[in-house]
Amino acid sequence: MTDHSTSRYADLSRMAFGFAGSQILYAAVRLGVPDALAAGAMPVEKLAHSLGCDPGGLSRLLRALVVLGVAEEASPGHVALAALGEPLLAGHPRSMRSSVLLLGDPATWQAWGALTHGARTGEAAFDHVHGRPLFDHLACHPELSGIFNTAMREGTGWIAPEVPKAYDFTGARTVADIGGGNGALLAAILAAAPGVRGILFDTAEGVAGASEVLRRAGVSDRCSIERGDFFERVPAADLMLVKGVLHDWDDQRCAALLRRCRESIAAHGRLLVLEPVLPSRLGTAEAAGVVMSDIAMLVYTGGRERGRDEFRRLLAAGGFGLADVTPPLAGSPIRILVADPV
Numbered sequence: 001m002t003d004h005s006t007s008r009y010a011d012l013s014r015m016a017f018g019f020a021g022s023q024i025l026y027a028a029v030r031l032g033v034p035d036a037l038a039a040g041a042m043p044v045e046k047l048a049h050s051l052g053c054d055p056g057g058l059s060r061l062l063r064a065l066v067v068l069g070v071a072e073e074a075s076p077g078h079v080a081l082a083a084l085g086e087p088l089l090a091g092h093p094r095s096m097r098s099s100v101l102l103l104g105d106p107a108t109w110q111a112w113g114a115l116t117h118g119a120r121t122g123e124a125a126f127d128h129v130h131g132r133p134l135f136d137h138l139a140c141h142p143e144l145s146g147i148f149n150t151a152m153r154e155g156t157g158w159i160a161p162e163v164p165k166a167y168d169f170t171g172a173r174t175v176a177d178i179g180g181g182n183g184a185l186l187a188a189i190l191a192a193a194p195g196v197r198g199i200l201f202d203t204a205e206g207v208a209g210a211s212e213v214l215r216r217a218g219v220s221d222r223c224s225i226e227r228g229d230f231f232e233r234v235p236a237a238d239l240m241l242v243k244g245v246l247h248d249w250d251d252q253r254c255a256a257l258l259r260r261c262r263e264s265i266a267a268h269g270r271l272l273v274l275e276p277v278l279p280s281r282l283g284t285a286e287a288a289g290v291v292m293s294d295i296a297m298l299v300y301t302g303g304r305e306r307g308r309d310e311f312r313r314l315l316a317a318g319g320f321g322l323a324d325v326t327p328p329l330a331g332s333p334i335r336i337l338v339a340d341p342v
């Protein structure tokens, strides 16, 4: 008979101590360790001096990074960035730097400490800790808002080129990305569909940095940026995108947002909702990813991830019929839910 007690103990310990890994990465990025090591191995003393850190304190952090496999001891007293740590660099093509900064920031980090409250009440842990919703908090904290926007771009940027491969946008006249953030997705769509015009719609904080993203993609001349509140109005278009937005909100708010889309969409128009879809059974890698995202929504916004039938009902409440659901995009849990006005 196998005794599982040791491995159980190890598994539970790893989970219970999971916050440490998150904060080790956060501290390293916040202090600028990965970027300081971008050019190669460095003596620990010199690194501490250049980052303005106590050599003793920094060498302990570096040792932890070595244990996690993010850094390596190049030679005695010299540390280098390991391959695992390269996505922590600001200039890495699939950088996770801002995602690490967002997850470890005191404001979001403290919200995880109120998950018990979230589970007991169903309310957003963030609101309980900070006394206001995440997006209101971001509006008053420009530095964190910038980190949030860049983290969203990091998460959306690598998947964006997959979207025009999974859905043909060339027949559309105008594509509006509602809650489109700084435009990473819309830029990729417009680049793949040269005859199409775009409207990026988000709050003033959300679109900060969007002009640069659109300019770098070479699509500025075909894309306008509109600022506003999507619960009040959205711009008119024949194709509307809503990515990573519905999971931020409860059903009532989602239905209100979808009704705004229904009011402005062309009669022959289409709505594409890009979200993870909660499978009906747990036990798959896809389900595990969506469940973790769901619990994060309970912490950050009070929103939720949804299954196919929940999306169908939500879309119907907003005046849309679900016509199709694509397979997950490029190994991510995100699918395109295609909906038509009814």
Ligand SMILES: C[S@@+](CC[C@H](N)C(=O)[O-])C[C@H]1O[C@@H](n2cnc3c(N)ncnc32)[C@H](O)[C@@H]1O
Pocket (backbone or CB within 6 Å): 135, 152, 153, 156, 178, 179, 180, 181, 182, 201, 202, 203, 205, 206, 207, 228, 229, 230, 231, 242, 243, 244, 245, 248
């Ligand atoms: C999770 S982010 C997703 C951004 C982008 N669609 C993506 O997937 O990368 C949610 C977006 O909704 C925007 N948002 C939140 N409340 C809004 C509101 N009332 N009106 C317009 N945009 C809003 C935020 O600024 C943010 O850019």
